[in-house]
Amino acid sequence: MKKITSNDEALKLFEESSIKHSEASETGEYKKCNKNHDIIIACILYLYDSQQLKLLEPFLEHPHVGVRLWAAFVLLSIEREKAEEVLRDIQNGPYGILRGNALYTLKELEKGNLKFPWQWARKEKK
Secondary structure, rough: OOOOHHHHHHHHHHHHHHHHHHHHHHHHHHHHHHHHHHHHHHHHHHHHHHHOOOHHHHHOOOOOOHHHHHHHHHHHOOOHHHHHHHHHHHHHHOHHHHHHHHHHHHHHHHHHHOOHHHHOOOOOOO
């Protein structure tokens, strides 16, 4: 993957890859899923490094559930109430495997086990 050079590029790639990742998750296309996961993480890390995670907030209302799911996961770190609400909506909606992702994200958050990409991808502490 080429290096991300702007917030706009990170947001565009995040949106596109979140859609592709969720669709590949539903169809079991693990190679496509893994590729898009890596792109999403790169976008998250870029926004985190530039202290711009808040730019993901509009994605909490995105028409595609995959984008909402990924945005909510990241925004749990700074907009917990809004993000939890989105995850609960996904958990209770007609979203197949993504419902389980939302459910287990909330469970791990509740247990205090949830780690964000900047913590595990770079081995940073909370």
